[in-house]
Amino acid sequence: MLSISVDQDVVRVGSELKLNVVLANASGEEEIVVGTSAAGEQNYKLSVTDLQGKPPASTKYGRALKGETWIQDGKTVVVVDKYMPVHLPPSKTLKETIDLNKLYDLSQPGKYRIQAERYDEERKVWVKSNAIVVTIKAD
Numbered sequence: 001m002l003s004i005s006v007d008q009d010v011v012r013v014g015s016e017l018k019l020n021v022v023l024a025n026a027s028g029e030e031e032i033v034v035g036t037s038a039a040g041e042q043n044y045k046l047s048v049t050d051l052q053g054k055p056p057a058s059t060k061y062g063r064a065l066k067g068e069t070w071i072q073d074g075k076t077v078v079v080v081d082k083y084m085p086v087h088l089p090p091s092k093t094l095k096e097t098i099d100l101n102k103l104y105d106l107s108q109p110g111k112y113r114i115q116a117e118r119y120d121e122e123r124k125v126w127v128k129s130n131a132i133v134v135t136i137k138a139d
Contacts, residue, residue, distance in 0.1 A: 001026050002129040004116050010135045013107055019098040021116055025088040033086045040096030044116040048104055051111050062103035109138040
């Protein structure tokens with residue numbers, strides 16, 4: 001089971017917006033979850049859109065997670081990470097936090113619908129979280 005939440009569902013433009021992600025093992029057996037050694041944003045596919053279905057622009061880092069590179073100080077920047085198995089016993093949870101400002105340009109006031117999903121290697125299906133709505137207000 002995959003669920004998401006935020007600490008505050010109304011924030012001001014420029015305020016930190018962190019997504020809390022909880023992956024729960026609802027099975028009666030230990031599951032091996034493939035995760036990264038770094039940031040939670042590499043473990044989930046996120047959908048962030050306004051209420052008309054339009055996504056905000058991605059930041060350089062957000063685009064890099066999707067495979068885009070950029071030049072910084074004359075060097076090509078590529079985001080990579082090492083994947084590792086995480087053992088998740090029955091009835092236990094894996095909690096991660098994702099900094100949405102690091103991934104998206106959330107400078108435009110409005111309501112944004114957010115959902116996360118993760119590929120379940122064992123069952124060969126995408127598991128979707130609940131969807132939440134966050135309001136970003138102008139200063």
